[in-house]
Amino acid sequence: MGIKVDLDKCTGCSICVSVCPFAIIEMIDDKAQIQEGCTLCGACQEACSYEAILIEVTTETPTPNNGHHGIWVFAEQRDGRLKNVDYELLAKGRELADTLKTDLSAVCFGHNVSEIDQLVAYGADKVYLINNPALVANQEDLYTSELTRLIQEYRPEILLAGATSLGRSFIPRVAAVLRTGLTADCTGLDIDTEKRLLLQTRPTFGGNIMATIICQTRRPQMATVRPRVFKKNTPNNNRQGQIIKVDFKKEAVTSRTKLLSFIEDITEKVKLEDADIIVSGGRGLGKPENFKLIEELGGVLGAAIGSSRPPVDEGWVAYSHQVGQTGKTVGPKLYVACGISGAVQHLAGISTSEIIIAINKDPDAPIFEIATYGIVGDLFQVVPMIIKKLKSE
């Protein structure tokens, strides 16, 4: 295991220095030297025309699918209602399953979850359902042990789950028990048909760099996927599927943690993740009262209210409104960014929006690079104009 430079072959051309995404290769005495911090990503090896870079990996036996087959989607529910991301994952899962010529199943835990048959209408061939009053609230200990048990029993080759608060918290625990690989927060999924491998693409370094990751020898291959990255299919209510009720052995598993209470964030009238139109405000608003202007425009457009990080940090608006790398990923038809500069961490949360409008007084703000339409101007002038015009029509 490791990376080496063959000093005889290295010509000192420095190509590797410039392609290293982690900037840890240095030229010392005209030879490449790899410093600490190498992730063995292979970018340098690929770029080197002289085959001077060697990466040794203990060869693992390929295609260990031994008895694992089928794609699973963990269908998350809250208060008995399925989440949008479930349907998005079913759309992608369907595509992957068809490529692999295998079947697609959804797994759902809850109590009296409504519209379970919709999982079939949106693409599942089978639905494994555990229906039990003990699962009304999200119980991560129970979820972990039950999902692990089902995977061990039915042996899917791929498992996808939403990168929601719940998914990001308990899916890694399932992966750890199964000692398999898990890729967080994927924004792209594909299949290497020859090797039957899931190619999982995700942003790292706050969206500065994209990485494609595989899980070669362990099963299942697991990924959490950002909401709003994939589009759901139109449901087909004539699709045939099987709903398999699985027993919940309450005696066998107990939750160590106890949920004492839940305080819902009620300032979020329209759910950001599901919204078709979002109006967001940033530091450019200057002070808390000015957030009213954003709310007013949001009201006229029937939009959900978003925010960049500074207004949340300053306490102008609750965290549930934060959009970006450490907030929510959104994918509306229309995203209106007012007084937001467009830092990569913010852009990471809005890149799948269909139309982005930027209102910013700085013509060089990076937000204009990705905005569909930009207005260079003072938001305190522009936003009221938009409101007036919309109201008058």
Place this chain on the structure above:
Amino acid sequence: MNIVVCLKQVPGTTQVKINPQTNTLIRQDIKNIVNPFDTYALEEGVRLKERYGGKVTAISMGPPQAEGMLREAIAAGADQTILLSDRAFAGADTLATAYTLAQAIKKIEGYDLVICGRQTIDGDTGQVGPELAEELGLPFIAYVNKIEETTTGQMRIQRMIEEGHELIETPLPAVISVVKEINVPRLPSLRGIIKAKDAIIPVWTAHNLGVDPSMVGLDGSATRVVKIFFPERVRHGEKLQGDLEDQVASLIEKLRKSRVI
């Protein structure tokens, strides 16, 4: 309370800039920093110690230069540190990282709580915390924004999820991950800086830990990065022209045409 805090050294993200011409990283000024989210984990550990007594152990797996970061942790209030450093640990994914950290934490006697940051800014996964909890066989609570109360063998905490706040009770020991809302990290004290200067930072290797070499580093990793590339930014942006009234009118017309409003 005997508290373990997990810290990782990362390249300062905000300085990772890409040269648009060559699509490569601009190298200058990339400094290594403590993962910002881990500073909140450390601060919370130190606050708990101040409230309930006990000690804080800061632990990190990384290259030898992570020693400097652990020294800073002492200046910021940690009592002792452990650096897990060995070439055999290189290339670890979250599974191998969690396994290695767990093997070391198991050697710390009678710990009550392990605190992680919500996620790193280089890997960005947030997976090490929950995976570590499972390796240690402990309960796990993510996104903690407030520790309400700690009594013997039990803790009541508040955490932030997408929909709001949850109040949760957990037995100890447990593993938690914290968000930045939990506290405001202090600056190192003069006394701390002096203490840090002379502190001994023990380094544990794979051999010291007695780990199975096939479980650590690249060999112990289930996942592998096969490609790295720079995201394409769609630059179809159009700045509207004319005076503001005209721009607003043309914007609304465009939106009506594309039927989004």
